[in-house]
Amino acid sequence: MTTIETNPTAVPPVQPVRKRRQTPRKTAATVVWIIGIVVLTAVVLYPLMWMISASFKPSSEFGSNQGFLPENPTVDNFVKVMEGVAGIPTWKFFWNSTILGVGAVIGTVISSSMAAYAFARLDFKGRPLFFTMMIGTLLLPFHVLIIPQYMIFRNLGMVDTFFPLLVGKFLATEAFFVFLMVQFIRNLPKELDEAARIDGCGHWRIFWSITVPLIKPALITSSIFAFIWSWNDFLGPLLYLNSPDNYPLPLALRVFNDQSSASDYGATVAISVLALLPVMLFFVIFQRFLVDGVATQGLKG
Amino acid sequence: MFKRISPRAGSGVAVTLAAALMLTACGGSGGGDAGGTPDPNEEVTLNFTWWGNEDRAERYEKAIALFEEENPNIDVNGTFMDFPAYWEKRQTEAAGGGLPDVMQFDYSYLRQYGQNGLLLDLTGFEGDGLTTDSIDETLLATGKLEDQTLAVPTGYNAWSLFENPAVLEQAGVEGYEGGTTWDDYDAYMASVTEASGGEVYGGTDYTMRIQNFELQLRQEGRDLFTEEGEINFTQEELAEFWSSAEDIRENAVIPARQLEEVAPKSGFGANLTATEMTWSNFMGGYLGDTGAEDLNIVAPPTSDPSVQDLYQKPSMLHAVSAGTEHPEAAVAFIEFLINSPEVGEIFGATLGVPASETALEGAALEGPELEVKEYLDSVADRIGEPPAAPVVGYGALENTFLTLGTSIGLGAITPEEAAQQFFDEAAVTLGS
Numbered sequence: 261m262t263t264i265e266t267n268p269t270a271v272p273p274v275q276p277v278r279k280r281r282q283t284p285r286k287t288a289a290t291v292v293w294i295i296g297i298v299v300l301t302a303v304v305l306y307p308l309m310w311m312i313s314a315s316f317k318p319s320s321e322f323g324s325n326q327g328f329l330p331e332n333p334t335v336d337n338f339v340k341v342m343e344g345v346a347g348i349p350t351w352k353f354f355w356n357s358t359i360l361g362v363g364a365v366i367g368t369v370i371s372s373s374m375a376a377y378a379f380a381r382l383d384f385k386g387r388p389l390f391f392t393m394m395i396g397t398l399l400l401p402f403h404v405l406i407i408p409q410y411m412i413f414r415n416l417g418m419v420d421t422f423f424p425l426l427v428g429k430f431l432a433t434e435a436f437f438v439f440l441m442v443q444f445i446r447n448l449p450k451e452l453d454e455a456a457r458i459d460g461c462g463h464w465r466i467f468w469s470i471t472v473p474l475i476k477p478a479l480i481t482s483s484i485f486a487f488i489w490s491w492n493d494f495l496g497p498l499l500y501l502n503s504p505d506n507y508p509l510p511l512a513l514r515v516f517n518d519q520s521s522a523s524d525y526g527a528t529v530a531i532s533v534l535a536l537l538p539v540m541l542f543f544v545i546f547q548r549f550l551v552d553g554v555a556t557q558g559l560k561g
Numbered sequence: 562m563f564k565r566i567s568p569r570a571g572s573g574v575a576v577t578l579a580a581a582l583m584l585t586a587c588g589g590s591g592g593g594d595a596g597g598t599p600d601p602n603e604e605v606t607l608n609f610t611w612w613g614n615e616d617r618a619e620r621y622e623k624a625i626a627l628f629e630e631e632n633p634n635i636d637v638n639g640t641f642m643d644f645p646a647y648w649e650k651r652q653t654e655a656a657g658g659g660l661p662d663v664m665q666f667d668y669s670y671l672r673q674y675g676q677n678g679l680l681l682d683l684t685g686f687e688g689d690g691l692t693t694d695s696i697d698e699t700l701l702a703t704g705k706l707e708d709q710t711l712a713v714p715t716g717y718n719a720w721s722l723f724e725n726p727a728v729l730e731q732a733g734v735e736g737y738e739g740g741t742t743w744d745d746y747d748a749y750m751a752s753v754t755e756a757s758g759g760e761v762y763g764g765t766d767y768t769m770r771i772q773n774f775e776l777q778l779r780q781e782g783r784d785l786f787t788e789e790g791e792i793n794f795t796q797e798e799l800a801e802f803w804s805s806a807e808d809i810r811e812n813a814v815i816p817a818r819q820l821e822e823v824a825p826k827s828g829f830g831a832n833l834t835a836t837e838m839t840w841s842n843f844m845g846g847y848l849g850d851t852g853a854e855d856l857n858i859v860a861p862p863t864s865d866p867s868v869q870d871l872y873q874k875p876s877m878l879h880a881v882s883a884g885t886e887h888p889e890a891a892v893a894f895i896e897f898l899i900n901s902p903e904v905g906e907i908f909g910a911t912l913g914v915p916a917s918e919t920a921l922e923g924a925a926l927e928g929p930e931l932e933v934k935e936y937l938d939s940v941a942d943r944i945g946e947p948p949a950a951p952v953v954g955y956g957a958l959e960n961t962f963l964t965l966g967t968s969i970g971l972g973a974i975t976p977e978e979a980a981q982q983f984f985d986e987a988a989v990t991l992g993s
Contacts, residue, residue: 498650502608516615
């Protein structure tokens with residue numbers, strides 16, 4: 261409740277003024293407001309628009325034409341990109357990225373929510389210690405883990421499969437998501453659990469029928485982040501995947517832009533645009549839930 | 562109140578611990594005494610990796626298919642990445658013990674991996690599975706470290722000076738003849754810039770590249786680094802080198818700011834400069850970048866034409882990991898990649914002008930590639946002994962040099978400050 265009170269305070273100073281000369285003041289303010297927003301949006305979106313526009317430039321135009329619009333627009337870049345790399349069709353890279361992305365979402369949602377339930381609702385020995393350790397992994401730089409992790413997966417014979425990239429997701433290793441859900445579950449009234457318990461529910465039933473439906477916003481937030489992170493992840497796939505057949509998009513993208521041999525800038529930009537589309541679609545579709553999720557989290561208090 | 566349920570979250574820890582316990586000692590030391598040809602009845606899988614674009618990938622796929630046809634028992638898994646990511650991945654594999662059997666290798670990383678015993682000594686295979694007398698001796702020596710043959714060069718290139726006829730025509734001037742004094746070259750660049758009225762430029766500030774400094778040092782009879790891997794020039798000399806280009810920065814070369822604008826292309830690649838000094842294997846890339854039909858290639862300036870200042874640099878090498886389980890098969894694959902005329906035909910000069918005579922015959926170079934080969938032949942008199950394999954961290958120093966050179970061009974620091982910074986960083990990089 262306390263958080264809501266800050267919101268109305270922003271409005272009152274306007275109200276007394278508005279009563280006297282409502283129309284001119286409002287229009288002027290709106291115009292300034294809109295112009296400001298448009299200018300800001302243009303600045304922020306320019307690089308993105310430039311990239312989309314540049315994907316229609318022929319490769320030779322890069323460097324000579326810095327401008328926004330291509331001089332000789334062409335779709336050759338997209339045609340070339342769709343042909344794929346070294347006999348591997350481009351849809352294969354999209355497919356691999358999709359498997360990894362969806363796998364990451366499923367794994368994260370299932371494992372993190374269960375881990376979070378345990379931390380928030382179960383009273384087991386050493387819980388504070390384990391919780392601290394879990395939070396501690398957030399502070400551990402990824403680069404410290406690379407080599408030991410690589411050795412483990414190599415000795416398990418999992419290199420060049422998707423397992424190293426997905427196993428962790430199914431074991432709740434992303435402390436960020438676990439923490440997010442723990443906080444969420446802690447804010448749910450314990451009485452709900454107790455009522456269910458009196459009706460004869462065990463932990464499984466409480467988790468499934470009470471907790472999961474109530475933490476949906478947190479689950480959606482986690483899904484979106486898990487998907488986008490996985491879709492954009494470069495280092496993980498780089499280290500664990502060897503066969504070009506298994507490459508997800510970020511790796512395939514790099515192959516078009518090798519500086520030591522001839523670089524095809526047009527193709528690089530074109531595949532970047534294509535790689536961006538699914539994430540943008542995903543975001544557009546789920547952003548409503550994302551905002552909901554973040555907003556409701558703030559309200560619990 | 563609640564019955565205790567064993568924590569789910571603990572399972573992750575348990576699995577990780579179990580996995581850690583399964584760790585065994587990694588990596589193995591390769592024997593250098595071995596030799597011979599692979600057993601034709603043994604089923605072998607080789608992992609092979611390279612960096613490069615999709616064009617190179619297609620060529621390698623062809624070569625691999627051909628090799629597998631000739632050696633039905635050997636299966637080659639090819640994998641590729643772009644250059645920076647390639648080395649990031651190798652670094653992890655080197656530490657984690659999973660280097661691929663055969664690797665396309667870069668000259669500047671040879672010492673680092675060789676010193677740490679990560680590469681198989683191929684000396685025992687020479688003449689017994691691996692033909693090396695098809696390769697020029699000084700060039701072959703670039704793959705050696707302390708008398709061990711650790712890598713075999715695929716092809717070579719040399720420092721050169723490119724000219725863009727289309728830009729020259731636009732400016733209305735003749736091409737640079739090549740091999741004159743540095744002062745003549747400076748004057749020539751200024752004349753191009755003046756003739757075009759500043760629309761295009763005579764060249765790029767050559768003091769930004771460490772290779773041009775190396776060239777000037779070699780013209781005085783020494784290398785950038787001593788055999789022991791120590792810096793072989795003084796801070797004052799470096800500052801003087803950077804200061805020497807003050808005049809051309811003013812009226813002859815493309816401004817540093819404009820270079821930043823056209824990045825990742827170079828000024829030459831963006832058709833803004835008439836000349837540029839770089840490695841001769843840039844021909845293919847520059848033809849693509851400029852969109853030009855034809856580029857000329859001539860000898861870089863020299864203070865003394867009788868000095869052997871240029872050298873054959875291996876454009877890339879092939880190496881075998883010390884931990885490979887199939888050294889014979891790996892060597893057979895390298896032999897095929899280096900010497901077979903069919904591979905020469907597939908690659909042409911895209912990996913540098915083929916080092917091996919037999920591959921060169923198969924390559925039947927023509928057009929721009931032939932031009933590169935002819936250039937290399939034309940400067941044969943100026944080609945001398947290559948310097949010792951680059952010091953560990955050379956790549957980083959090369960980059961620092963370029964960054965500092967750019968800062969000088971932008972007017973952000975003075976040559977003296979830059980030289981100071983270079984030596985500070987070199988001290989850290991070289992660990993002295």
